[in-house]
Amino acid sequence: MEKRCPFKIFRFSFLIVILCLTTVNFSYAQSNQIITLNGEWSFKTDPYAEGESSNWFSKDVNTASWGTMSVPGNWDLINEYSEYVGDAWYTRTFTVNDAITAQQLRLVFQSVYNDAKVWVNGHLLGEHDFGFLPFHFDINPYVNPGEENRLTVLVNNVFKSGAMWNWGGIRRPVWLEITPKTRIEFQHIDAVPDLIKGTAQLGVKIVSSNSSNTSKQITFNINIKRQGKLVAKGEVKTTIPANTIKHIVNWSYTLPKSKVNLWHFDFPNLYESTVSMSDSNAMLHSNSDRFGIRKLEINGLKLLLNGESIRPVGLNVVPEDRFTGNTLPLERIKEDIDLMKSLGANMARLSHVNLPKEYIDYLDEKGILIFEEVGLWGKDMLVDPDHPKPKAWLEQIIENNYNHPAIVGWSVGNELGMTSKNPKVNAYVKGAIELAETLDPNRIAVNVSNTANNSPKEATMYADLVMLNAYQNWGKKAYGTWENHKKPIFMSEFGKVLNSEDPSLGDVPAEEILNQLRNKEYILGGALWAFNDYRSTYHGKEGWKTPESQNRAWGIVTSFREKKKGFYSIQKEFSPIRDLTILNIDTKKRTAEITIQPREKLDIPANILRSYQVQMILFDKDFNPIEIQTQTVKTIFPGDTALDLLLKWNKKETLSMVEVSFLDPQDYKVHTELVKLNVPKQPKITFVNTANSGIRVFYDKSKDAESYYVQYKKDSLSYSTEVTTNDFIEIEDKKIKQGELWNYQLIAINNKGESVPSEVKKIIKDEDELPPIVWNTKHTDNGVFIAFSVSPYDYLYEIVYGTSPGIYDKELKTKVKGVLNIPNIKKGTPIYYKMRVIKQWGFASEWTQELKSE
Known part of the structure; x- marks a missing residue:
């Protein structure tokens, strides 16, 4: 598959250590004194690479003409640098006293993407070209106590591999670490x-x-x-x-x-x-x-965790979003892992890129088994047993991450192919796996393959567990691999084609794929590609082409982490139980009859379930939760017969909804069924955009509805749109002619039925252009980020905004695609804005409705 592993090898030798801190924002615990160097640094791009020859690293460099950039951060988040590739300079000053310089003083970078050169007071400390790994320098000889010291970093983000975005910058925290010698x-x-x-x-x-x-x-x-x-x-x-x-x-x-x-x-x-x-x-x-x-451990065709067979499932992650880039603040880490746990995820080759300690710490806390990987991919000159760089890479990630229980194995490369692509691939994989097993005999060493089905001599023969990637003919490819290697298989990547940025349309054929893998003893489980959409301009073959918005739509959540339709498809197929059925709700007796159907022995997933619970939440007529009933379920083994439960409640209030969930021992809802007890109330159309290409109808979503559609009529003609879960519906029907008056009504749907149609809205299609669809708005410390749809016919995007409704005293015009940034808006300060697009022929669209961000 496309990839996704933007690393470059460092050009000098250095020692990497696991650093354990006591300060806020770091999940370390060591008796080190820490001086953080996070914050605003002076920043300047250098597109013509003239900074070194002009001594921009000197102690007395004049930064009056420089801008500023947040550390940690990515410059690509700023409109002006959203697609900048090349050299960029960061500089700041710091002061230390004599007592500090009498100890060991280290300058620590948790990660810089991708190439870094570092100076202190004009002295070159060294270089580092591993864009996702930590590094440090001992700086005692170059620091002047009691004086202002200048730290300068030259960063270059040109290196790129595969479809992932090469986010530039000092992307993770920086600090001075003071310890005894x-x-x-x-x-x-x-x-x-x-x-x-x-x-x-x-x-x-x-x-x-x-x-x-x-x-x-x-x-x-x-x-x-x-x-x-x-x-x-x-x-x-x-x-x-x-x-x-x-x-x-x-x-x-x-x-x-x-x-x-x-x-x-x-x-x-x-x-x-x-x-x-x-x-x-x-x-x-x-x-x-x-x-x-x-x-x-692997025992025959079984994968055993603590002596018990597991048949796990998981997801691959591209660790980034469109409003914090790949800086991975702790809130991003926790939200993503919590969402994955709610999907029943318990094992994956989680990411091609090496993750920071905080990420793996949270995996340790929540329980997802992962394989960390040496990010070689495809045809690569480093696939060579005599090349020192992959060995150094493997040694470093093992040294850094040795203690994490979430890490159960090391991958020595991804899709390295047959010998026709990499002539020394077999020798490389054999040697790398042997090295990993020597350095860490208590974990599994693997090689991720997309060609193991082609030959029994493929490099997979050196691993005890096959990690197989497939995007079509999943069962056939797995069977061919089994015939060649006679080893248990974990589908480390499975998928088909890109889905959609539209959450209502973005689905994956989860049932189709998993049904080809289930009930085969040699297939242990699998992981979806991918959990999230990610930024990219990767073109790809048909079905794999990135949209104009630069949001590569492999995910079951968007770049802004809105759940797509595919989220629920995967949740159903990844559920630790085959089904949970609400057979009957008796509001008079205040009881609910529930049936739980366990997984079969060779299902995927199929694990022993201990200390799971069934939880019922009751909602009053206004959809406020008023009572929670929880019942622990006996231990469930794969292959058990169905389990019937009777749940009772106490409140006598009129109910609007009952939610029944299957909870894992950490209280994640891994399977949920909702029952609405009344049809939705009559909805209301709140705003309409009209254009020559179609009509866009907006409405406020209601808790009593699950989806919506629009009926539109003229004379004896009557039509209906497809059902959607969005807060808008777009009608693109050539039968509706420009200048014609049609009647439109909105209908809401839930499991109980349909609402009364909304009041008729009379709409005339005109010659205008539709504005972008605003998918989401996010307010961060770096301003307001707005995600919007993009067409290849767009020229320029325009935002007008202000801090009061209807008063727009500021304006922004930009060519940034997919997600733009309104800077200098303090978090907590509301802004009100409208957006439109100017098309490539110079015609401006209608404005969106007024939107608000807080």
């Missing part, structure tokens, strides 16, 4: 359960350094806690020689059965290991990291 670099924790005895063997490898000129006699104290309670402790003594970069000690412990709580995607139990370093005088440094105790 003798310090802990990281710890690696192995936690292997004995599933028969119920115990767990813990092994902690402590890696430390000593940049001072004297050796240090050190004591390490290890404390293991769960939910704040100490479950194990130990001590290790050692001597760290002077000027040592990497010093290793090990500690092991057998955790008794009474202290073992296994990590599972339904029960993500976490422990914390805190290692303290001290000498004879005092504690010098400490490091804390979380881990889980779990075992994932």
